[in-house]
Amino acid sequence: MKKITKIATVIIAASAILVGCGKANSGSSSSSSSSASSKAVSGKITIVGSTALQPLVEKAAENFQTDNSKVSITVQGGGSGTGLSQVQAGAVTVGNSDIFAQQSDGIKASELEDNKVAVVGMAPVVNKNVGVTNLTMKQLRNIFTGKITNWKEVGGKDQSIVLINRAEGSGTRATFETNVMDGQTAAKSQEQDSNGTVQKMVSETPGAISYLAFSYITSDVQALSLDGVKPTDANVITNKWKIWSYEHMYTKGKPNAATKAFLDYMKSDKVQKSLVKELGYLSISKMKVQKDSDNKVTEIK
Amino acid sequence: MDPIKNKIQSTSKETRQDIIGKILSYSCIALIVIVVLSIFAFVASKGLATFIVNKASISDFLFGTNWNPIATDKAGNPLLGALPMITGSFGVTILAVIFAAPFAIGTALYMTEVASKKGEKLLQSVIELLVGIPSVVYGFIGLSVVVPFVRIHFGGSGYGILSGAFVLFVMVLPTVTSMTVDSLRAVPRYYKEASLALGATKWQTIYKVLLRSATSGILTAIIFGMARAFGEALAVQMVIGNAAIMPKGLLAPASTLTSVLTMGIGNTVMGTVGNNALWSLALMLLLMSLIFNIIVRFIGRKGRM
Numbered sequence: 055m056k057k058i059t060k061i062a063t064v065i066i067a068a069s070a071i072l073v074g075c076g077k078a079n080s081g082s083s084s085s086s087s088s089s090a091s092s093k094a095v096s097g098k099i100t101i102v103g104s105t106a107l108q109p110l111v112e113k114a115a116e117n118f119q120t121d122n123s124k125v126s127i128t129v130q131g132g133g134s135g136t137g138l139s140q141v142q143a144g145a146v147t148v149g150n151s152d153i154f155a156q157q158s159d160g161i162k163a164s165e166l167e168d169n170k171v172a173v174v175g176m177a178p179v180v181n182k183n184v185g186v187t188n189l190t191m192k193q194l195r196n197i198f199t200g201k202i203t204n205w206k207e208v209g210g211k212d213q214s215i216v217l218i219n220r221a222e223g224s225g226t227r228a229t230f231e232t233n234v235m236d237g238q239t240a241a242k243s244q245e246q247d248s249n250g251t252v253q254k255m256v257s258e259t260p261g262a263i264s265y266l267a268f269s270y271i272t273s274d275v276q277a278l279s280l281d282g283v284k285p286t287d288a289n290v291i292t293n294k295w296k297i298w299s300y301e302h303m304y305t306k307g308k309p310n311a312a313t314k315a316f317l318d319y320m321k322s323d324k325v326q327k328s329l330v331k332e333l334g335y336l337s338i339s340k341m342k343v344q345k346d347s348d349n350k351v352t353e354i355k
Numbered sequence: 356m357d358p359i360k361n362k363i364q365s366t367s368k369e370t371r372q373d374i375i376g377k378i379l380s381y382s383c384i385a386l387i388v389i390v391v392l393s394i395f396a397f398v399a400s401k402g403l404a405t406f407i408v409n410k411a412s413i414s415d416f417l418f419g420t421n422w423n424p425i426a427t428d429k430a431g432n433p434l435l436g437a438l439p440m441i442t443g444s445f446g447v448t449i450l451a452v453i454f455a456a457p458f459a460i461g462t463a464l465y466m467t468e469v470a471s472k473k474g475e476k477l478l479q480s481v482i483e484l485l486v487g488i489p490s491v492v493y494g495f496i497g498l499s500v501v502v503p504f505v506r507i508h509f510g511g512s513g514y515g516i517l518s519g520a521f522v523l524f525v526m527v528l529p530t531v532t533s534m535t536v537d538s539l540r541a542v543p544r545y546y547k548e549a550s551l552a553l554g555a556t557k558w559q560t561i562y563k564v565l566l567r568s569a570t571s572g573i574l575t576a577i578i579f580g581m582a583r584a585f586g587e588a589l590a591v592q593m594v595i596g597n598a599a600i601m602p603k604g605l606l607a608p609a610s611t612l613t614s615v616l617t618m619g620i621g622n623t624v625m626g627t628v629g630n631n632a633l634w635s636l637a638l639m640l641l642l643m644s645l646i647f648n649i650i651v652r653f654i655g656r657k658g659r660m
Contacts, residue, residue: 133621160627223622244596244608247618
């Protein structure tokens with residue numbers, strides 16, 4: 055009996071210490087955020103979300119911090135869903151997402167402020183040996199709904215089609231489905247999470263088809279033209295190539311001074327003209343059209 | 356005051372050391388207990404929300420075959436049939452252990468009974484090396500070697516339970532082997548000596564005495580291997596194909612609890628049905644590892660009798 059009371063007191067003591075630590079932490083973080091809102095650009099920015107956008111933001115943050123030594127920026131992955139939910143909960147300063155907040159289930163888009171920092175194009179890719187380089191949009195849709203199951207039906211070899219989809223809810227898949235599937239649901243098939251793995255799988259699996267962001271398309275895989283339109287940057291700019299999306303950086307309400315400075319830096323020519331291009335994205339400023347959250351495309355005058 | 360009485364009655368330096376030591380170790384234990392309990396509480400509260408908040412039925416979850424958390428059926432209930440993943444997880448686990456057990460027992464017997472000291476040391480370090488290889492490396496080897504191998508020699512696209520089992524086979528081998536070695540070493544020396552003195556051959560001794568008396572230890576090793584295989588995520592995810600459909604065979608794409616979990620968790624929003632459903636899968640994994648632990652305890656107790 056005595057032992058039990060002893061153990062109990064120890065547990066209580068330990069938890070008290072833990073609670074104490076927690077309090078101390080939250081105190082210090084709130085003080086740092088209040089200092090960030092003062093006039094000098096300094097403070098802590100935490101950025102979480104889309105892995106597709108992560109490399110660009112990481113590089114930009116690195117450069118930004120050399121110029122603004124008082125700002126410390128942490129960039130993490132986690133996925134678009136994580137980014138949106140964390141920024142909505144106020145746990146992070148900026149949430150990166152491949153999709154509009156409006157398109158994500160469980161997110162109150164009105165609370166978030168959208169900052170579009172880049173455009174990314176995506177294209178269907180196939181294994182090099184299927185003997186197909188062009189499909190119509192309808193054929194592509196029928197392949198992904200499972201109506202067409204052999205490459206010979208679309209003019210290729212006699213080889214069964216292996217569908218490789220992206221994870222449910224991933225930004226790349228959402229973009230592909232809104233632009234290609236026209237409201238139809240894709241057949242249940244293999245799913246992979248990362249661009250790199252998909253690229254490797256498509257290059258090695260006979261009959262495989264999937265889709266990738268332009269920056270991941272190498273000579274190991276065959277990118278398909280759709281209705282005769284080639285997947286190039288020039289075609290994305292004019293919306294002749296329809297499968298593209300924005301990379302978003304969401305903040306909750308108005309950003310504080312440091313965050314605003316960083317977001318402005320992301321949109322500045324310094325980043326848009328060099329980093330964005332280097333890493334395989336397209337600059338927002340080049341676009342001749344714009345898309346809204348309902349996937350409506352309008353020309354920019 | 357009598358100085359001697361004073362010295363005896365006051366706490367000495369050593370006693371104080373004793374107390375400090377006790378407090379230190381108790382608080383470490385308490386911390387670990389709190390961490391374990393809070394993990395359980397957290398996963399349970401999230402995982403049960405699927406059934407309490409989102410009103411999914413538990414039997415649909417356990418026996419339904421349609422997994423599509425972002426869609427709902429005609430009655431408005433989310434489609435959360437986890438049976439494909441449960442089948443996939445058990446499929447790869449059991450198959451991997453069936454492959455691994457004979458090899459592990461053979462290797463262990465060689466190490467304890469046949470090999471010279473040098474050979475034993477060499478094998479030991481080889482096995483330890485296998486433990487140290489990160490699972491992403493196993494996954495990549497699986498993707499580049501095992502998947503094409505299965506595709507060419509067995510058919511299908513190469514992605515499926517069989518490939519997953521092959522990769523896991525290598526991953527659980529060291530665990531099962533080293534634990535089997537331990538249990539074989541724990542067999543009292545006089546058992547073996549008595550058997551040999553009775554005129555039994557080496558093989559008879561191994562088969563009738565050593566393996567029989569080490570059975571509970573070997574079973575424990577196998578269960579631990581299963582627990583390891585059940586919880587492995589990354590390597591399996593890369594070779595199994597991740598299709599949340601009932602596996603149509605060993606060569607068709609399937610999925611496991613872990614692979615669906617790791618793929619989906621970053622793409623869902625906290626608090627939504629999709630996210631809660633993933634936590635339910637996590638709860639399942641946690642309960643399974645608890646069950647594996649209980650089985651190990653049970654075997655251990657039986658073996659002692």
